[in-house]
Amino acid sequence: xxxxxxxxxxxxxxxxxxxxxxxxxxxxxxxxxxxxxxxxxxxxxxxxxxxxxxxxxxxxxxxxxxxxxxxxxxxxxxxxxxxxxxxxxxxxxxxxxxxxxxxxxxxxxxxxxxxxxxxxxxxxxxxxxxxxxxxxxxxxxxxxxxxxxxxxxxxxxxxxxxxxxxxxxxxxxxxxxxxxxxxxxxxxxxxxxxxxxxxxxxxxxxxxxxxxxxxxxxxxxxxxxxxxxxxxxxxxxxxxxxxxxxxxxxxxxxxxxxxxxxxxxxxxxxxxxxxxxxxxxxxxxxxxxxxxxxxxxxxxxxxxxxxxxxxxxxxxxxxxxxxxxxxxxxxxxxxxxxxxxxxxxxxxxxxxxxxxxxxxxxxxxxxxxxxxxxxxxxxxxxxxxxxxxxxxxxxxxxxxxxxxxxxxxxxxxxxxxxxxxxxxxxxxxxxxxxxxxxxxxxxxxxxxxxxxxxxxxxxxxxxxxxxxxxxxxxxxxxxxxxxxxxxxxxxxxxxxxxxxxxxxxxxxxxxxxxxxxxxxxxxxxxxxxxxxxxxxxxxxxxxxxxxxxxxxxxxxxxxxxxxxxxxxxxxxxxxxxxxxxxxxxxxxxxxxxxxxxxxxxxxxxxxxxxxxxxxxxxxxxxxxxxxxxxxxxxxxxxxxxxxxxxxxxxxxxxxxxxxx
Amino acid sequence: xxxxxxxxxxxxxxxxxxxxxxxxxxxxxxxxxxxxxxxxxxxxxxxxxxxxxxxxxxxxxxxxxxxxxxxxxxxxxxxxxxxxxxxxxxxxxxxxxxxxxxxxxxxxxxxxxxxxxxxxxxxxxxxxxxxxxxxxxxxxxxxxxxxxxxxxxxxxxxxxxxxxxxxxxxxxxxxx
Numbered sequence: 001x002x003x004x005x006x007x008x009x010x011x012x013x014x015x016x017x018x019x020x021x022x023x024x025x026x027x028x029x030x031x032x033x034x035x036x037x038x039x040x041x042x043x044x045x046x047x048x049x050x051x052x053x054x055x056x057x058x059x060x061x062x063x064x065x066x067x068x069x070x071x072x073x074x075x076x077x078x079x080x081x082x083x084x085x086x087x088x089x090x091x092x093x094x095x096x097x098x099x100x101x102x103x104x105x106x107x108x109x110x111x112x113x114x115x116x117x118x119x120x121x122x123x124x125x126x127x128x129x130x131x132x133x134x135x136x137x138x139x140x141x142x143x144x145x146x147x148x149x150x151x152x153x154x155x156x157x158x159x160x161x162x163x164x165x166x167x168x169x170x171x172x173x174x175x176x177x178x179x180x181x182x183x184x185x186x187x188x189x190x191x192x193x194x195x196x197x198x199x200x201x202x203x204x205x206x207x208x209x210x211x212x213x214x215x216x217x218x219x220x221x222x223x224x225x226x227x228x229x230x231x232x233x234x235x236x237x238x239x240x241x242x243x244x245x246x247x248x249x250x251x252x253x254x255x256x257x258x259x260x261x262x263x264x265x266x267x268x269x270x271x272x273x274x275x276x277x278x279x280x281x282x283x284x285x286x287x288x289x290x291x292x293x294x295x296x297x298x299x300x301x302x303x304x305x306x307x308x309x310x311x312x313x314x315x316x317x318x319x320x321x322x323x324x325x326x327x328x329x330x331x332x333x334x335x336x337x338x339x340x341x342x343x344x345x346x347x348x349x350x351x352x353x354x355x356x357x358x359x360x361x362x363x364x365x366x367x368x369x370x371x372x373x374x375x376x377x378x379x380x381x382x383x384x385x386x387x388x389x390x391x392x393x394x395x396x397x398x399x400x401x402x403x404x405x406x407x408x409x410x411x412x413x414x415x416x417x418x419x420x421x422x423x424x425x426x427x428x429x430x431x432x433x434x435x436x437x438x439x440x441x442x443x444x445x446x447x448x449x450x451x452x453x454x455x456x457x458x459x460x461x462x463x464x465x466x467x468x469x470x471x472x473x474x475x476x477x478x479x480x481x482x483x484x485x486x487x488x489x490x491x492x493x494x495x496x497x498x499x500x501x502x503x504x505x506x507x508x509x510x511x512x513x514x515x516x517x518x519x520x521x522x523x524x525x526x527x528x529x530x531x532x533x534x535x536x537x538x539x540x541x542x543x544x545x546x547x548x549x550x551x552x553x554x555x556x557x558x559x560x561x562x563x564x565x566x567x568x569x570x571x572x573x574x575x576x577x578x579x580x581x582x583x584x585x586x587x588x589x590x591x592x593x594x595x596x597x598x599x600x601x602x603x604x605x606x607x608x609x610x611x612x613x614x615x616x617x618x619x620x621x622x623x624x625x626x627x628x629x630x631x632x633x634x635x636x637x638x639x640x641x642x643x644x645x646x647x648x649x650x651x652x653x654x655x656x657x658x659x660x
Numbered sequence: 661x662x663x664x665x666x667x668x669x670x671x672x673x674x675x676x677x678x679x680x681x682x683x684x685x686x687x688x689x690x691x692x693x694x695x696x697x698x699x700x701x702x703x704x705x706x707x708x709x710x711x712x713x714x715x716x717x718x719x720x721x722x723x724x725x726x727x728x729x730x731x732x733x734x735x736x737x738x739x740x741x742x743x744x745x746x747x748x749x750x751x752x753x754x755x756x757x758x759x760x761x762x763x764x765x766x767x768x769x770x771x772x773x774x775x776x777x778x779x780x781x782x783x784x785x786x787x788x789x790x791x792x793x794x795x796x797x798x799x800x801x802x803x804x805x806x807x808x809x810x811x812x813x814x815x816x817x818x819x820x821x822x823x824x825x826x827x828x829x830x831x832x833x834x835x836x
Contacts, residue, residue, distance in 0.1 A: 280670070283670075284670075287674070294681070314685050315682075315685055318678065318681055318682060318685065325674055326671065326674055326675065326678065329670045329671035329674050330671055332667060332670065332671070333667045333668045333670075333671050336667050337664050337667060373677065373680075376680060376684055377680060379684065379687075380680060380683060380684060563763055570789075590788050590790070591788060
């Protein structure tokens, strides 16, 4: 019964998405004055669709919670003996369930927009909901026609086949939904951009509506990328924190586009400039989300992160991609020429700095996109290549370094036009910091160029992030400004972690006999013994390492080399020792012929700052949302009070009082 | 006019990508990378016996006489059970098959052979996949054709299905 309710809810939701599309389109055609009667249905359709999609998802969640083995998806992905929390997270740990989660988040976002958004002209909102319905419809079709999550088995299975402890990882359980929610938040930005473009309503009002969605999506993407990077760091056992792997790039590209969009939408909201550019970025950010989903799910690129790939599903997603993004770019090409140019500004102004930041971010996006798709291109000519850090690092640094420099001083500039003399002191201070740190560090040793530059920039940026607060009463600084300060400081912190890891990492690869010692950094590592250990579906060789720092008490680390037998696979379980100023990273390798064991040890100073920085950036985003929403609510309240007062005055005077 | 044209650029770039991706989706993707060791002589190795019943395996055992099959397997590997009848069939056709048991225990090896038949003349134990990696194999089961000079001539990835038996016989013939 449960599965049937879920399936029925899904079909009804799909039908309502179609109604939402038609009604929204009617609102668009209706023009300003005479609203088409159909147009009335757009908002209710979106709200009810959100409820139905949530119902369908709740049904699937329930089926997983009670392990209903008559449902194929549950039987293939769950098991009655699984811990309860992993039964629940198993709902989206597979293709069908994750697509259902995707459309549910999409429908709920559309529903929220329809229920609470009153600032936009009705036509623009109608067009936005129509686009949202159109996007949702494609995903409903995908679910219902090719990946039905509620399919029943002819005979219920006796037991599920999804007891893979490899997938029972709390990080793995919450990482995909975070990224998904981020992707879907960008779909709202996309729909709003298309709605505004279709109704020629690209302006500050539209930007203010779009901003919280972009911010929210961006926060989730930031958290998702940060968590994903840490996962790859400790799980892959290679000691690196970013591998420029296609799947990682698939999450980085929407983030880059969203970061650019975030800044350009702020310019549009505050100054009514960058109209076309904001629309373009809105389309681009969602394109990158769709592209990410396509690359991950279709398997056209080879990645270290294995997914259940299926070319047929890949073809479906590519079809949707062509329809939405191709369509959006076509409308953009036809309509963007008609969008009036926004307000002008001088090159040296806050807008100018933001445009520069946008262009640099887009350039980095282009670099990453090219590097990610290049193997696809060459493979079409039967040449297999792999593009890695030697391309990505310097090529993105070319644009990242100027961007970071401008980022240090941009927030200090005034809107519209500014004089260089006004920020002379700040520029000197930042420049002195950057040069001073680079000089000081190179005095102590010779380090690679990029990490050295990164250290200098991190120092300059870390101080510059707080300069916008100079001379202001801190209690009166808007919450959103605190958000910006914190996010920019987070960039400096993350950059410091990356640069420090690049410049100061100490690596030791040694063959050690049990009882022997190695030194790395100021740690002495003793290999006490190597013991075989066994888990539920793996056997492993575990090294017991006693780590001493100075004269301190030893800490035991136990890196393992694990062998799974179903599916047969070997993994390195690294062991980490975290100190405030870095991490010791230990991996055990093979046994050499003479009985000694290969140990790989890294001392990575301040490497944890990479992820602290990521979290600070996300926290800054949260503050910015809170600040913006509070201001909006206040404004709404003031307007309501104003209207009430006017009504009172009218009643007293017996004549209409003009609105201010 | 230039601005008008510029607005079409994103669509053009996207169309190019979509076309390329669509083309690549229709292409068969060869997930296996063939060993770079094909045509190379076997590296030097000497493995202990995998269990008490058969001698171990060294490079010298694969040189001289006629071409042999080198089967990389393990008692914990399910596809290896599936391919056991095909190995028997190859043995019945007069092929000499030597094995390398990957990350295995002697009692498991003996139990596996007692249950699924023993087509091997020698089995070496490779407890840490050392030889497996050295000859360019990345999984179990895999089967190599080694010619009389000890040169790797052919690599079969995955279990041997009935339709692969004639193919392997042909490769053995070619290696003569």
